[in-house]
Amino acid sequence: VSHPAPEPPAFAERLLQRALARSGYADSIVGDLHEAFDQIVRLHSSRYAAWWYRREALRLMLRYSMRDRRGATRRSPALPQSGGQAMDWLMMDLKLAMRALIKRPLLTSAVVLTLALGLGTNAAIFKMIDALVVRPFSFRDVDKIVMLVESVPNDGSRRETVAPANFVDWKRRSAGGALERLAAFEWWDVNLMGRDVPERALGFYVSADFFRVLGVPPALGRGFLPDDETPGRNRLVILSDGLFRRRFGADRSILGQSILVDAVPSTVVGIMPPGFDFPLGAEIWAPLAFDGKTAALRTSHYLSVLGRLAEGHTQTEAQAEMKVIGERLAHDFPDANKQRTIRVFSLPQGMLDAGLGPVLSLWQAAGLFVLLIACANIANLLLARGAERGREIAVRLALGSSRARIVGASMIESGLMALLAVPLSVGVSWAALRLIRAFMPPRVVRFVAGWNDMAVDWRLVAATTVLAALAALIAGVLPALQLSRGQVAVALKSDGRTGAGPGRQRLRRALVIAELALALPLLVTAMLSVTSVSTYLTGWQGYDPRGLLTMRVVLPESQYPDAERRRRFAADAIDRIAAQPGVDSVAATNALPSGDSNTSRKIEIDGQSIVDPSNAPRVDYRAITPAYFDTLRLPLRRGRAFTSADRADGSPVAIVSESMARKYWPARDPIGSRVKIGDIWVTVVGVCGDVIHDWFDRRNAPTLYRPSAQAPTEVLMLAIRTAADPLSLAPRVRAALTAVDPAQPVFDIMTMGTVLSEKTIGLQYIAGIMGAFAALALVLAVLGLYAVMTFMMTQRTREIGVRMALGASARDITRLALWQAARLTALGVLIGLGLAVMLGRLMVAGLLGVVSSDATVSIGLALALGATALAASYLPARRAASVDPITALRTE
C-alpha cells in the first residue's frame, strides 16, 4: 500500500513555526511534532491525528508565548526605570491578565458569555435606532433634504400635512432663500391594467421638482418638468425599477409608450434607479397638477412637503425664513391660517412614525437594564475571584505595589474580557437582527424606511466596542476598588478563604439586590405587552374574526364615475362570490375592522344644535351590504338590519353602534331619530354592537352604518365567511371577481386573522423584544443570586461547622441560608416594584394607552420572581447544610 502519508495540518504547522520563531529549536520542535504525528496517524485515524496535532501545536504556542513573556520580564530590570516605565508596566499587567484569564477558563467564559449577550442585544437595538430613526434614507445629500409641516401652536406635537394653496404660497415666497426648491407629494395608489393580470400599485403624485429635491434623477428617460404640472398635460408616469422589471420585463421600449393607470392611458417618461422607492415603498409617480380650484384650497390639508437646502444654508436658517412666511400667511389668510406655523424637520425626523421613537427608547432602556444586570453579575464573579486572590494582592501591596496599579491591573483584566466579548457580541447582534427582520410581514416592511438596513456594519461594531469599554469600566471598577482597599496585615494572616471583608460582602449583596431590582420592571413590562398582544389577537373584537377571508377592490373613477355603476359592480360581485361552493355568506363595506383605512363623517343630530361649527361631531362611517352583520357575526342589538329593500330610491336609513347611541342619545332610544350626514337626513333603524377598529385610539369608536345601495363607495372591502380554510377560497373568489370586471385588480387577500396580526405587528415586536430582554434579565439575575449564595455559603463553612457542632440541625442551617437569601430578594423585589411602576407608566404614555399598567400583574410577577430567586438559593443552602461539621472546622 503506497499512498502518500498524510501531512500535518499545514496551517497549524506554519503558525507553530512562526510562534516558535524566537526559539533556537524551532525547526527541531516542528520536526519532532511531525514525526510524532506520523506515529499517531499509524496508531489512530488521520482525522484524530490532525486534531491531536492542532492541540499539541496550540499547547506549544501557548507555552512559548508565556515563556517569551517570562523571559522579557526577567531581562528587564525589576522596576523599569526608563521613560517607557508606564508602558512596560502596562505590558506586564496585560500579560499577567492574559495568563489569569487562560488559567480560569470557566470564569472567563462565563463572564465573556454574559457580556456578549448583554452587549449583543444592546447593539442590535442600537442598530435598529440607527437604521430606522437616525438614517433611514440613503440619499446622497440627505442632510440637505428637509421636510416641512404645518403646526398648530397650542398643540406643538401635532404635525399637519399642508394645504395646496399654502404650498403654492410657500414656494413663491421662499424662492431665493435658504430653500433652493420645494416639492410636494400626495398618496395615489392605483390600478395597473392592460397587459397581464391587473395589479394594485402604490404610487404618489409628486411635484416636478420632487426628484431634484431628493437628488435622484431617473436612471432611464427623464424626470418631470414644470410644464408637466399642468392639468390635462399630466398623464405621465415614472416607474420604479422593481415595477419596470416585474410588469414590463425591463423592456426599455416601454419609455414613451402609454400604459393604463386607473384605466387612464398614461405615458411612461422615466424609470427610477434600483432601490429608489421613496416614499413608503412607492412604485409609480405622476406629476401633481393643481387645477385653479385645488390651488386655492387652504383648509384641506393633505400634501407632504419636502425642501432642499440651498448651498451653504442650514436647516435653522430655513426654519427662521419659513417662520416669517408662516406668520405672514396667518396674517393674510386669518380664516384658514390663524395660529398656524410652519416647522422644518430633517428628512428622517419628518418621516418618522410618531410611535417608533418611544418604542425604540423603551427597548434601549430595557437593553441597558439587561446590560447593567450583566455588569452586576460580572462584578460579582470578579469579586468572588478577588476574594480568592486577596492574599496575592496583599502580597503585592506589601511589596510596594501602589493601589492605583492594582486597580489598573484589575481593570485591565475586565477590559480584556470585554474585548474578548466583542466578536461574540457582534454574532449575537447579527442573529438578533436577522430574527427581528424575519418576522416582519413583507406587506408591512415597505412602509418602514431603513428596515432592511438593519444589519451588522461598522457602526454596530463601533457601538459594541464603546459599550464593551463602558461595561468593563462598570463591572471592573467596583471589585478593583474593593480589592485594593484590603487590609494587608489581615489578608496576609488569613488563608485567603476568609479574605472577604464585611465591605466586600455588602457590595456583593448590593449587586444581587440591584440585579433583582432591575429584572422585575423588565418582567412586568414584558408581561404587559404580551397580554395586550394576546388580548388584541384573541380577545374581544366585537365580531368573529375566525373563518373570514377579506380582500379589496378599488374602482377607478374613470371607469366607475357614478353611483349606479359602482352599485352594479358590488351587487354582481356579491352574487358571483356567494354562488361559489364553500362560501357561507359574503358582504362588502368601505372599511373593515382593523383594516388599513378608516372613514369618518361629520354628523348633525336632529334636535341637537351644533355649538362649534368648526368642531362638529364626527363619527366613523361605513357603507355596508345587507349581509354585513351576518357575515361578520356582529350582533344587532335593537331594531332591524338593512335589507335589499333599502334601495337607492328608498327612504335613507342608518344603523348606529351602541357607543354612538350612548353618546348622542344618552337618555333615549335612537331608533326613529334622524341624523344629518353630508346633505341628507337619514333615519336610524337599528343599533348594533361595537367593534374594535383600531386598537390604538378608537376602541368602541361611535360608528354609523349606511346601506351601500344608498351610498356606494369606490373602495370595496369584501368579507367572506366560510367553514373551510379561508385562504382555500381565494383563487375561486378572485376568478369570480375577474368575471365581473377583468380589468380590476383584487388585492390584499388575507384572512381576518392575518389582518389582525399585521395590524398589531408593532405591538408583537414590542412584546417579543421585551420578552426576550425580560427572559435574559431573569436568567442573569437568578444565576447571579445563585452564584452569590454559593459563594457566601462557602465563605461561611467554618461558621456553619461551629453552629452544627453546637447542635444546629441541617434544617436550621438551611433556614438560616434561605433567610439570608430571602432578605436580599425581598429588598431587590421591593425596589424593583418601584422601578416597575415607573417603567410601566413610561410604557403606557409611550404606547398611547395600548397597554394598561396593572398592579396585580406587578405584584404577581414580584412574587414569582421572589419564589424563583429563593428556589435558586435553595441548592446552595442545602449544600451548606449537608456540610460535615468536622471537615468544616478543619478547613482552616
Next chain:
Amino acid sequence: MAPPDVYLGELEQLILLVVLRLGPDAYGNPIREELIAAADRHVGRGALYTALERLEVKGCLRSTIGDPLPERGGRARRYFAVTAAGRHALRQSRRVLLGLWDGLESTLEPS
C-alpha cells in the same frame, strides 16, 4: 571549564539522566517517551523543550543537528548530549541528595 555549581531542578535531573541513557538517539520525541516510560513523568512538549533549552544555556547539554529527514517534513533532528558540566551537576545533585538522606532511611522506611 570547571563551572561553578549549577543547581538542577528535578525535571532537569530527570532529563539529563534520560539523555545519558538514550546515548546517541537522544532527541525530542524519544526523550519524552523515555521520561514517560522510565520515570512516569508526562511532561508537555512545551515544558520539555524549554527545559532542554534552559539546560543548554546552563551548559549542561550540548546539541547537534542531524540530517534533514523526509518523515519530518525535511527537517533535521536535534540530538542532545550531556556535557562535562552536566555530568558534574548531576553528580553534585546526587551527592546533596544522598547527604540529606543519610540517617533518615529508618524514619522514611515504609511500614
